[in-house]
Amino acid sequence: MSLPTVDTTVTYPAGAVESSGTVLHVSDADGARVVLLDTTAVHPVDAGWPDQGADRAVLTTADGTSHEIRDAVVAATDGTDLFLGADVPVKKGTEGWAFTVAHLLPAGAAVREGDSVRIDVDAAYRSALSAGHTACHLASLALNRQLAGAWKKDVLTDAAGNPNFDALAIETSTITEHGSTDVYRLGKSLRRKGFVPDTLLADLPAAEAGINAILADWTATGAEVRIECDGVGLTDMRRWSVDLPGGTVSIPCGGTHAASLKETGGIQVTLTAEEGDGAVTVTMDTICVQPAG
Template identity: 85%
Template sequence: MSLPTVDTTVTYPSGAVESTGIVLHVEELPDGTRAVLLDTTAVHPVDAGWPDQGADRAVLTAADGTAYGLLDAVVAATDGTALFLGADIPVKKGTEGWAFTVAHLLPAGASVAEGEPVRIEVDRAYRAALSAGHTACHLASLALNRQLAGAWKKDVQPDAAGNPNFDALAIETSTITEHGSTDVYRLGKSLRRKGFMPEALLQDLPAAEAGINAILADWTATGAKVRIECDGEGLTDLRRWTVDLPEGTVHIPCGGTHAQSLAETGGIQVTLTADAGDGAVTLTMDTICVQPAG
């Protein structure tokens, strides 16, 4: 069977943890493992472009009943002549003539044939833990932006809630963990030129942390529902994390998975730490779900 010409249909945005799909392509990789492409999958893959949320843990059951644990699941792309995985993808999403797919990586020798139906079962507990962590990450970033709104002397791009978007302008890395996240920010000359005053944060870090946690306590107490709004079912179709906060509804573009409500986080708290480096300060925000559901 030839390489696919359309994006993989993904069902994880709706919370699906099981799916049945047809094998479109099987390719042996240089290390002997096999990349399996399906027409439809419930597996959330890691995206090398912004690898904040890792891949789901899942089992693929072949047509003959053999079950294989996925070694990984990664975003891949093809122009119809070759398959590129992860960081090797040479084009941006949406490039004409390219299809973006979920590559399910199986052990060497896995007996999966093109054209056959297979079943996917995702580890529910692990998915739920990452989903809660991702929702906590988004909410914490909004609370951080709100807390630091007075630390700007110039107008900059706003976040989804209308506050200066410190998170977007200073972020270095974001890592979603089980029931939490770690976000690392750089406070350097570039951020100062944009109008941010680091001393407003650094002169009393405990007060900033307490302010963020107070905001989060107010928001999570609402138990608001979380929705993923999708423009389509394809892997690269735009999706938006949406929640109704007391100040209004916010939408954040996001390709990850999420809790179904703020109540599932059991409360969210952050810890801030700052470390001085060469010409810049690194701010780390560790976020946890206090008493997550399940």
């Protein structure tokens, strides 16, 4: 069976929730029918940083038969073998490899190479995840700003120029519908980098209130959110950009986003701390207060 030689063209960065494409490859793996297209509107989960899950979507063939897309993952091929998700052995953009969106359909789904198909994404679910992803970025920037005075050494800074606590302490990040959950580890390595944990832990409610005040100031602007793309391929660089009161911020990101901060309806966070494994973990739960739609 033929395998693609170029990256999948993806239309979800521009907000598309439907697309037309041609089936390039069909195979079976782990009880699913794996379908690769030349173009897709489906956002896949990336095993390298699986913060945002896959879209919910349906694939319809030219004869009107529809198949549920049960999952979608980033895949890669060297022209001989196809690797899915966590099994991809190389970094995205590696020369000689094509990176693609693998649509996982029910086993035996009647889809053939060369078929013309239509993709329809669940727009409401996409919108909810997009709002959650935008809220996650804003909350991480507000957290970094709130903790800017908690460092004794110079460290990596974020897109707004503040010490990047989020990047240096993050353990997991999960985008949810209209929100996100981020878990940070305050251990020895972070202290060695110059972070003073008591600045945060001594008065967690005060830090939470400070972050929420920053978020209220930012979201009140209703600023437009832009996804700036270097190209239309799956591995082309994409950046999330927004104009905040202190200036423009731009963050590399492959996910989907709200079109403006107004769509979040306001953003609030809740901070909780827990002892364990020789370190304290702090969880930041982020929600969109009154999201559009």
